[in-house]
Amino acid sequence: MTPFEKHKAFIDKAVKALHERSFFAAYPEHPAPAIYGETADADGQQTFKAALNQKFTELLQSDPNGWVGQEESPYLQEPLKIAYPSFAVSTLIDRAKSSYHQWRKVSVESRAGILVESLERIKGRFFEIAYATMHTTGQGYMMAFQASGPHAADRALEAVAAGYAELQRFPATALWDKPMGKFNIQLNKEWRAIPKGVSVVIGCSTFPTWNSVPGIYASLITGNPVIVKPHPGAILPIAIVVAEIQKVLAENNLDPNTCQLAVDTFDKMITKDLAEHPDVKLIDFTGNGVFGSYLEALPGKTVFTEKTGVNSVILDSVDDVDKVAANLAFALSLYSGQMCTAPQNFYIPAEGIKSQTGVISFDTFAQKLVDNINGLIDNPKAGPFVLGAVQNKKTCDRVKDAESLPGKVWLTSRTFENPMFKNARVSTPVIVEVDAQAKDVYAKELFGPIALLIKTKNTDQSISLAQQMAMNHGAISCGAYTTDPVVKDKIADEMSLAATPVSFNLIGGIYMNQNAAFSDFHVTGGNPSGNASFTNPEYVAKRFTWVGHREPVKA
């Protein structure tokens, strides 16, 4: 049985889910023994530990130039000492080009089968990937498991489904039969989806698999060879993914260099050399705005970016203010605010937030947010797990610096010790009140657990500022709380114009930071936070070209 035969029903289900956009998850998000096996967690942790201080020899890329690796655990603040094979840029490109002519000729069905099979193999390593993610990104265990394992695999599958559907949007052949009156002109026509060429996927330090697999799988399903350039601080999780893809390729007698890992080091980054190489046609990037905009402007490349944004929360009116404060405190604290979807700018009217039990003043709400964050941090069963650790010191500095922003500091970053990892690099949230006039303060992303409470004249000003920030500086998410349908319509409309999705009135166990595969488009592509969206039709359609040939039907 071919991989496609094995997975056909599953792929069809994914394509259906992609278009229905109701709940669909192919890979269970609970790291439960009942699902993944009694020893899966312990085995994964063991395998992860065994990888430390070793060469990573799983990749099927031959003849490395050398072995490099500079990862460091944010929990231990110690190097992982894993060495990965490194290659000259010219070697990576040559191998990609050579694999291109094999891979482009593989049918979309076979590609889909092989890619889904690789996800099945990756599923068997979710726990190992979880520990690898914890100790490179600082994510808490649960997030590390979910985001780097099942949720990433779902997003990869989504990209496969999108590509699979798009590549079959038009028939491979058709008879064109044109009546001319006394006779017909008949042409046999055929259409080929020609992959654009070498694809480079540039990873980030905080979500090494979740943010990279959509680009990897989107390029692969559409027939392009991929060079995966991870962030030098977060390699292992995606190295495992690439190794599994390579193994499935090899098992199917295909060149494993169809998907290569391209590791570099902080002192000698190869990203620009790869991106600027004339043979590189496709670039996927997650990371900072300046580098993303540089990539977007490279001529002759198709570039997909997720950059930075300034995410807003608009507070107008609430049913239960305590539930709102609790939800937002969690959203802000989750992975210490190191999510591209985390809230930053909280717009609160000077006259307070309306509720059925009366107006909640600006100060009352600010205090509730502070109290909820403190409560979360002080809860030993929640705090350490929710906060995780901070990926790199710059974020800690940014958090500390935020305390000096002009305005009342409602909460300073506290001393906090992770009971399991005494050396963990941590930063608890900072909350600062900012005047609506001080746009320069809040018109940029302050990556990390930093909340700015912006006192506005009224909700109209809140909406206008949130829209302006999104239009001019980008936004990936927006939270809004209102019980007034007219205000809700206005927020929905105005934020739509800024291409920003709005989560309304979230309380309980669902947060504005979370985007689900097969339902939520991640990043819209319509504001400066990025030009691409997981996974809309453009995200796959731009990776290939439709070319049609034709010939008269033989008489």
Add this chain to the structure above:
Amino acid sequence: MTPFEKHKAFIDKAVKALHERSFFAAYPEHPAPAIYGETADADGQQTFKAALNQKFTELLQSDPNGWVGQEESPYLQEPLKIAYPSFAVSTLIDRAKSSYHQWRKVSVESRAGILVESLERIKGRFFEIAYATMHTTGQGYMMAFQASGPHAADRALEAVAAGYAELQRFPATALWDKPMGKFNIQLNKEWRAIPKGVSVVIGCSTFPTWNSVPGIYASLITGNPVIVKPHPGAILPIAIVVAEIQKVLAENNLDPNTCQLAVDTFDKMITKDLAEHPDVKLIDFTGNGVFGSYLEALPGKTVFTEKTGVNSVILDSVDDVDKVAANLAFALSLYSGQMCTAPQNFYIPAEGIKSQTGVISFDTFAQKLVDNINGLIDNPKAGPFVLGAVQNKKTCDRVKDAESLPGKVWLTSRTFENPMFKNARVSTPVIVEVDAQAKDVYAKELFGPIALLIKTKNTDQSISLAQQMAMNHGAISCGAYTTDPVVKDKIADEMSLAATPVSFNLIGGIYMNQNAAFSDFHVTGGNPSGNASFTNPEYVAKRFTWVGHREPVKA
């Protein structure tokens, strides 16, 4: 009955045809009295004549700055003296922005109905448009009727169908119901397709409607207001189109400024001012490569281009060389080579073209091409109609200059008088033999009836050169003649990699220049001849942004 109710079945048929890609034409291409009415032609001609020396007052754009117009008939070499209203760029933009907020809220169904209704109205003016096209572009009567009338309307309908389908690709709303074990998280989700904003469509001098209506209708169906900036030499045909769109908008109580005409003059072009305006988000362009590339590089814009290309004919082996020569002679002569799809570089092996009756030498084939062109020109029932007139003098100069290219001149441009229009600006084809080494000679578009016969070592070199030209300088079409299935596969594959569609072995009444709506993608977007394709999913999908909002289901 709303326009949508009136046209629903028709729209559904168009969407079906778009995806099936077999023959479909909604507007009859024959200017036959039986179809269009006994007096349609005479009436159209009369209406066209009545428009001369007058103000064009049909547009519903109020308060013009002034009245301008510099069109000249290539047949009469006299000015048409039609004056169009002109507007300040700021007025055009302000009116577009104001109409945006009305038009974007019109449902896709209503938009589709209104746009198809406008095509119906335009159908009633096909003959008038044909005469307007003849006397601005120099096209022959039949081409002017077909290309500017039914074929343009088909391409417009195709764009409407593509947008209509793409906008309904995902549900407007869905219930997201996630099982969490003991409870479910339920969110109501909704998705909006947010139009990107003001769209500018820049026309060309040779196909004023055919090349502009796809962008106009694609932007309109996806909710964007459009400013149509015609070439100052070819305004009337598209002015009629815009006027009809405006009238249907007004009838439906919508702002006619949703689609504006922005006429300028050769001495004071407004194209750059429009294109660079920060409120302009979408640009469609047909024209020269330098300006097209400048537009593509404008930051913050979504740009669709059809630029220039170097189209090849690969001659390897033939069944009937005379039929081949006749077909190519026609393809080269049609509208005096002023088609973006016209052949230019003919690659012929030094050892000749294989056929069942023996090898046809390079020289023999060259002579056959010459003879066929002469035969066509000398046929009074064909020559004047096929050649038409030359849109502008630069093309005539280019044709004359081609006779000085290094290499044997097989055919010089002849004296030729159009019997109906004694002052017609004409240029008959020039054929020059060029050595394969002389790449600088044939590596650029020589717009007009210029054929270069390039003597290659063999078909492999022919393919390689044709591919190289397409990859480096662009190509919109390619003709290939081979009876060898292996060679055919090679050409199909290699030209695919250069994103160039190949017409194989065309003889008889079908030519490599012709691209049919609903079947042939026009321009692939995958080589330097342009970044856009009529009409692939990208062509409409890039004109709007999917934005999703969500909210918990009320308990």
